[in-house]
Amino acid sequence: MKARQTNPARQVGRYASTKDLLYEAAAALFVERGYDDTTMADIAERAGTSRRTAFNHFPSKGDIPMLWTRRMADRALEAITASAEQETSERIKDFFRLINQEVTAKPELSRQMMLGWTAATGPIRYESQLLADLTPLLRDGQAHGQIDQMVDVAVVARTLSDVYMGVIYRWVRDQGTSETLQSMAEGGINLILSAIRPHT
Known part of the structure; x- marks a missing residue:
């Protein structure tokens, strides 16, 4: 047979x-x-x-928030890939803005996913999901003279990721705040991006 x-x-x-x-x-x-x-x-x-x-x-329940993060980042990355002619700092701002939109579109889901991510010791067990997305963007910007050649893009990617994760945690914690996630995130992200511009 x-x-x-x-x-x-x-x-x-x-x-x-x-x-x-x-x-x-x-x-x-x-x-x-x-x-x-x-x-x-x-x-x-x-x-x-x-x-x-x-x-x-899903070997553990904590892997589900990981997928939530990865899917949002993938959609944002796909969107900014279509605008490759845009200046690097603007593409990075758009990347975070698109994630912000998804997070705020479903605030309770986002809150529960972040609580789950923390409960599963995600910040300790896993490297940031965003590093793999941000590092190539920054390298490309450096190759095109849009980022200072002396800057370590790996450090910048980690700093952007750390700042953004901190903002997300604060947004989850302070649910009653009148400040939007976008405005909370913009300050730190813009500060980092302005610091890595080529010196004239």
Whole structure:
């Protein structure tokens, strides 16, 4: 009897759709119940999968906020890649502005994801998701003479990432503030970008 062959592309698609189902289930539950009061069993049940399948896709609940961050950054990066002719500092500002828009569009989801990220000791366990995005942008700007040649772009990327993460934490903590996330983020980001311009 001939063995049944499986289509690798179909398997990848199935894997992705299951992961998406789990992610969407988790996002809905985090908003409804809060990150702390949602279990992986709850997420699996809402997604219509087994607990084992849920853990295959997300070994820990703390991996879900990681995906949330990565997806937002990917969408922002895709958008600014389309405007490669723009000056580097403006592209970086746009990158953060687009993430800000996504964060503020769903404030309670963003709050729960950030609380989950912190509860899972994300800042300690993982390198910032933004470093891999910012470093090539900064290097490109340096190659085009838009950033001082003496600047260490790795340090700048880390500083931008650290400042932005600090702003996000403050925004989550101070939910009643009248200050927008965009205005909170702009000050630090603009200060860093102005410091790395070529000296004349």
